[in-house]
Amino acid sequence: MTKHHIIVAGCGDMANVWLDYVEQRENAEIVGLVDLNIEAAQMKADQRKLQVPIFTDLATAIEETKANLVFDVTIPAAHKQIVTTALEAGCHVFGEKPMAESLEDALEITKITERTSKTYSVMQNRRYLKEIRSLRHVIENNVLGNVHTLNVDFYLGPHFGGFREQMEHPLIVDMAIHTFDQARYISNSNALSVYCHEYNPSGSWYNGNASAICIFEMEDGSVFTFRGSWAAEGLQTSWNGDWRITGTKGTARWDGFDHLITETITDPNQTAFFKETEKSTISNIWTGHQQHAGCLDEMFSALEENRPAETDCHDNIHSMKMVFGAIESAKKGEKIYL
Structure with missing residues (x-):
């Protein structure tokens, strides 16, 4: 069974939904938290009883934890930077919508997935x-x-x-x-x-x-x-x-x-x-499952079956x-x- 070592980027309230899901999945574990506000990340770790390292820089977090998957639950303005950094570092990405704050940035991200041979799936829970x-x-x-x-x-x-x-x-x-x-x-x-x-x-x-x-x-x-x-x-x-x-x-x-x-x-x-x-x-x-759990089920299944998810960025670009x-x-x- 594929083991997913996950970094969560963004420690706001939305992170709880994603963390709840991981707790129910046997082949996934959180290996690090990333947030520009290190106090917010520490608060999230304490709240969730996570004994994991905390970082303010995603690239460093990926290198030190050897993560292979990033959850991007940052604000929309940060999505391009987070997703690009993760893809370039060799990670697949599951992220909250929208892909980016501009169509040009979203199109650039899809090209990066092709160049890096990594996938980026977008949360379209509805x-x-x-x-x-x-x-x-x-x-x-x-x-x-x-x-x-x-x-x-x-x-x-x-x-x-x-x-x-x-x-x-x-x-x-x-x-x-x-x-x-x-x-x-x-x-x-x-x-x-x-x-x-x-x-x-x-x-x-x-x-x-x-x-x-x-x-x-x-x-x-x-x-x-x-x-x-x-x-x-x-x-x-x-x-x-x-x-x-x-x-x-x-x-x-x-x-x-x-x-x-x-x-x-x-x-x-x-x-x-x-x-x-x-x-x-x-x-x-x-x-x-419905909502986030249903979409995350599909994302993980697609990753494990080596196929694009239903909400892969190449599909989601049409919604963008x-x-x-x-x-x-x-x-x-x-x-x-x-």
Whole structure:
């Protein structure tokens, strides 16, 4: 069995999710913690009862511990440096999204993986929800016919504090990438173009644009629309958004909570003004773990089977193109081809 010797880079709260997972995995062990704030790293080690060395420099940590895998749970601004350093030092990387703060940096990282023959898998934990996996199954089995429209509304009012409220594009870069990636997964299609209007509504507590409306044209001919805000008080949606997916045979709805249904026409040859339909509850087909655990299961399996993970950087770059294409479109006020 492959033994994974892991360094965790970044000792904030998110590190706990990754550390919880490692505790359940027999062939993985933490061999070091890295953080520019050595006190934060020591606090994390004490909190988790980890008897491991602590570093402020990743390259040194890898050399001294002989690690072969790095968990990058740093803030987005640090991702390029952390991932590049780890790859160049001979480690594979599992990291939090986004890949980088610019598309150019993300593309450069994919080239480094090719040059170093190492892999970089990106945490897209919201692909690993039973409802998302089940929606993909419904579409693949032609329940809705030819899908032509995917819509999602996302409205929340979280008061994070910290780096998110200082970001130039907090909603699109830090959150909408989840939804964009889900749309790619559900439709099994990449985006060809985007038109986006991004804005910061009155009363927002964010410095950057906390709201956006995006229209994507997908490779399969469908259209995916996203309407969202992180500065929306009242009548909030789920963190998963409120989905509507329509095809030639009917529509699927997911409210982002536990209401997942289809309504499909009973006879395509009907000539009535409104065709007769029937409603059904979508059955869960996913038997794996959800969220971070599901994505990490896939990352480790892919590494051990010597294949790209489902969220390998070469796949995830297409979600990044949606993010940065949307930002470019908003800045230019025009449709952008990806």
